[in-house]
Amino acid sequence: MPDTQPVFRFAPSPNGLLHLGHALSAVLNHDTAKAAGGKFLLRIEDIDKTRCRPEFETAIFEDLHWLGLNWEQPVRRQSEHLDAYATALARLDGMGIVYPAAMSRGEIKAAVAKAEAVGRSWPRDPDGSPLYPGQERESSARERADLIESGRAYAWRLDMQKAIGLLGDAPLTWIESGAGPSGEDGIIVADPAAWGDVILSRSDAPSSYHLSVTVDDALQGITHVVRGRDLYHATSVHRLLQSLLGLPEPLYHHHRLVLGTDGRKLSKSNQDTGIAAFRSAGHSPEDVRALIV
Incomplete structure (x- = not known):
C-alpha cells in the first residue's frame, strides 16, 4: 500500500437507533484516525428504502455529535451513488x-x-x-x-x-x-x-x-477498515x-463486539442500549466511552 494519509470510516445504516456497539466502532475509527493524522469519514448506508428512514439518519448525526465526534464533509449516502x-x-x-x-x-x-x-x-x-x-x-x-x-x-x-x-x-x-x-x-x-x-x-x-461496501471503500480512498468482528x-x-x-486493498481491523446481558451482540431493537437512551437518562459522553473501552 502506498504511503498516504490514513482514511477511516464509520458506515451505519439509518434503519434504527445507534447502540453501544455502534458507539465502540465509531469512536475507534474517529480516535484512531485523529491519532494517526488521518481523515474520519461518515457514510450512510441507506440502500434499503423499506427500512431506512430520515429520522434515523438525523438521530445518527445527533448521537455522534453528542459523543464528540466530527467528520469530513460531505457525508456519502449510498442512495446517491x-x-x-x-x-x-x-x-x-x-x-x-x-x-x-x-x-x-x-x-x-x-x-x-x-x-x-x-x-x-x-x-x-x-x-x-x-x-x-x-x-x-x-x-x-x-x-x-x-x-x-x-x-x-x-x-x-x-x-x-x-x-x-x-x-x-x-x-x-x-x-x-x-x-x-x-x-x-x-x-x-x-x-x-x-x-x-x-x-x-x-x-x-x-x-x-458486499458490492456497495467494496465499491464505496475504494471510491472514498479508505485505507483502514475498522469494524465489528461479526x-x-x-x-x-x-x-x-x-x-x-x-x-485497492485496505488494512483491516475487526474489533470485539459489545454484548447484551444475554450474551448476544446488541440489536437496534434493544432501546435500553441505545446511545440516545443513555443521553436521555442524564449520562455524559464520557460515561458511554467508559462503558465501551
Missing part, C-alpha cells in the same frame, strides 16, 4: 461470473429440507445460512433473458467458483490487525467459497452490502470483489 454499483455489477457481468436467480427464500428452504430429509448434509455460510442451491447457474442466455423480462423478482448472484477461477494461483489474503473469532491476526487467507453464490444486487434493491468472515468476499474489480 447507485450508478457506481451498477457499473461494478456490469463489469462482473462482462466477465461472465454473475447470473440472475429467482429462487425465493421459501424455495431455498424447501430445497434444503428435501436434501436433508434424505440424509444429505447441506453446506452453510459463516453466518449459518444454507448456501444457494445454484440451479440457475447454468441457465442459457435465452432462459436468463426470459427471467429478466418476466417481471419475476430475481437477484444477481456471483458464480463463486468461476470468480475464484479468475484469480490465478496466488492465495487471496488480507492483513488483519485486530482478531478473528479464534484470535487470529496477521496475514489471513481468505475463503470466499465458504459463502457460496452471494447476492450482489436484487431487482428490488440496486446493490447488496463482519470478519465477510472480508473474504470483499477481498474477492476487490481483486476482480482491480480495487
Whole structure:
C-alpha cells in the first residue's frame, strides 16, 4: 500500500437507533484516525428504502455529535451513488461470473429440507445460512433473458467458483490487525467459497452490502477498515470483489463486539442500549466511552 494519509470510516445504516456497539466502532475509527493524522469519514448506508428512514439518519448525526465526534464533509449516502454499483455489477457481468436467480427464500428452504430429509448434509455460510442451491447457474442466455423480462423478482448472484477461477494461483489474503473469532491476526487467507453464490444486487434493491461496501471503500480512498468482528468472515468476499474489480486493498481491523446481558451482540431493537437512551437518562459522553473501552 502506498504511503498516504490514513482514511477511516464509520458506515451505519439509518434503519434504527445507534447502540453501544455502534458507539465502540465509531469512536475507534474517529480516535484512531485523529491519532494517526488521518481523515474520519461518515457514510450512510441507506440502500434499503423499506427500512431506512430520515429520522434515523438525523438521530445518527445527533448521537455522534453528542459523543464528540466530527467528520469530513460531505457525508456519502449510498442512495446517491447507485450508478457506481451498477457499473461494478456490469463489469462482473462482462466477465461472465454473475447470473440472475429467482429462487425465493421459501424455495431455498424447501430445497434444503428435501436434501436433508434424505440424509444429505447441506453446506452453510459463516453466518449459518444454507448456501444457494445454484440451479440457475447454468441457465442459457435465452432462459436468463426470459427471467429478466418476466417481471419475476430475481437477484444477481456471483458464480463463486468461476470468480475464484479468475484469480490465478496466488492465495487471496488480507492483513488483519485486530482478531478473528479464534484470535487470529496477521496475514489471513481468505475463503470466499465458504459463502457460496452471494447476492450482489436484487431487482428490488440496486446493490447488496458486499458490492456497495467494496465499491464505496475504494471510491472514498479508505485505507483502514475498522469494524465489528461479526463482519470478519465477510472480508473474504470483499477481498474477492476487490481483486476482480482491480480495487485497492485496505488494512483491516475487526474489533470485539459489545454484548447484551444475554450474551448476544446488541440489536437496534434493544432501546435500553441505545446511545440516545443513555443521553436521555442524564449520562455524559464520557460515561458511554467508559462503558465501551
